[in-house]
Amino acid sequence: MFEAVPTLLETLVFGRSIERRYKFAPLIKPGLVRRVQQAEFQDTVRWAGQRSSFYRERFQALGIDPRGVRRPADLGDFYTTSADLRARETEDFVCATAQAGFETTGTTARNKRVYFSNEEIRDIGFEGAVGLWNLGLRPEDRVVDAFDYAFWNAGITLLYSLNAIGCFHVIASKLPPEDFYERVKDYRFNVLIVDTAWLVSLTEIAEQRGVWPVKFIMAGSENMAEATRQWIEKVWRAKVYQAYGQTESLGATGVECPAQNGYHLNEVNFQFEILNPNAEGYGELVFTTLTRRVMPLIRYRSNDITRFADEPCGCRLSCMRRIGKIVGRGDEIISCGMGMISPWIFETWFGGAAGLADDWQVAVTQPGPRDVLELRLELQANGDPEALRTELMQRLETQFPYYHKNLKMGLYELRFRFLPRGELRPSGPRRKLRRVVDERLPVGAGVQV
Numbered sequence: 001m002f003e004a005v006p007t008l009l010e011t012l013v014f015g016r017s018i019e020r021r022y023k024f025a026p027l028i029k030p031g032l033v034r035r036v037q038q039a040e041f042q043d044t045v046r047w048a049g050q051r052s053s054f055y056r057e058r059f060q061a062l063g064i065d066p067r068g069v070r071r072p073a074d075l076g077d078f079y080t081t082s083a084d085l086r087a088r089e090t091e092d093f094v095c096a097t098a099q100a101g102f103e104t105t106g107t108t109a110r111n112k113r114v115y116f117s118n119e120e121i122r123d124i125g126f127e128g129a130v131g132l133w134n135l136g137l138r139p140e141d142r143v144v145d146a147f148d149y150a151f152w153n154a155g156i157t158l159l160y161s162l163n164a165i166g167c168f169h170v171i172a173s174k175l176p177p178e179d180f181y182e183r184v185k186d187y188r189f190n191v192l193i194v195d196t197a198w199l200v201s202l203t204e205i206a207e208q209r210g211v212w213p214v215k216f217i218m219a220g221s222e223n224m225a226e227a228t229r230q231w232i233e234k235v236w237r238a239k240v241y242q243a244y245g246q247t248e249s250l251g252a253t254g255v256e257c258p259a260q261n262g263y264h265l266n267e268v269n270f271q272f273e274i275l276n277p278n279a280e281g282y283g284e285l286v287f288t289t290l291t292r293r294v295m296p297l298i299r300y301r302s303n304d305i306t307r308f309a310d311e312p313c314g315c316r317l318s319c320m321r322r323i324g325k326i327v328g329r330g331d332e333i334i335s336c337g338m339g340m341i342s343p344w345i346f347e348t349w350f351g352g353a354a355g356l357a358d359d360w361q362v363a364v365t366q367p368g369p370r371d372v373l374e375l376r377l378e379l380q381a382n383g384d385p386e387a388l389r390t391e392l393m394q395r396l397e398t399q400f401p402y403y404h405k406n407l408k409m410g411l412y413e414l415r416f417r418f419l420p421r422g423e424l425r426p427s428g429p430r431r432k433l434r435r436v437v438d439e440r441l442p443v444g445a446g447v448q449v
Ligand SMILES: [Zn+2]
Pocket: 257, 258, 259, 264, 313, 314, 315, 316, 317, 318
């Protein structure tokens, strides 16, 4: 029966028209969004508390009466984590008949499963369509989608978005970039929606053999370094936009706007919080699903560190708040001889260095008494390892004097390991590469995401 019930926010304000939503979006007041979210939040907590054995048990154990919960803070320090999704059977979270299922990829053998109704996918697809419209996608455009479809939601959600817009599209799926290039060039696709790491390989081919006219490229599934984005935009002579999301949220919870300065959040389907923000506002992004009946998630810890972006972007979707770039994973902040380190530090340190390919990983190891940071760096085909090493050491001294000082003091050692392309990402581009890993821990003792 829920398939017949559109979300409250849509009913009250927007209607099911992308153009109408886009046209009237600047009139939406944040206060209205908050009020609707609060009503849906209460409803979701009650629904899950009644029908999900996981939430029922946890609420009882913590003395939480779902009927008295009005806002996230009323749940105290209760959160749902990825460890909960792994530890419990998926059915313990399911509250209504599922029609579709997807899996998360991660670093462990057991993938998390998340279930949905078709209507829930359509809902998220519609929000994605509004975001794509904001970037300039129109029914007359021609889109090719190169997402991986196996057990993964991104392509299905996108399909619903493209159906909502009604543009011509082809699902190429994740072909080898070489095959893709040869096969699609005659179609005159002017919008490419692709996986981030895969786009790098495609762009290398296009740089050699030529590009075709492209309106914009949307890259999903992983954070792209700004230097990489600038190179891809130069080759294609087109803007490259990014989306942010997880399988648990059914794809994009946020999408960039023309300003390319943060992701507009989908506040129609989710309520967001930043957990334990530091002085600059950075903390872990937490979301509650507001419109899902099959497998609602309450205060789900994304494990991604970001902050709400305050500066105006000037686009029509400004009523939907933005978050900044993801600066790290919650469990990738590591204390070691170098200091407190996170992927953000290395992205800044390595960004744009000559000869360095897109993928790298930093491992904290401890072969002797001292921490050793092993920099695993994939080289471009013509990359010179010695020149890269020299450049990075100079950058460390000028950009991060604190970490350089710790090195001079012998608090840690640096080791460079240069690798051919593709070495670090064994299972294909859509697996998230862990940028910083702590290998001092005994096997199996690390936090798994
Ligand atoms: Zn904007």
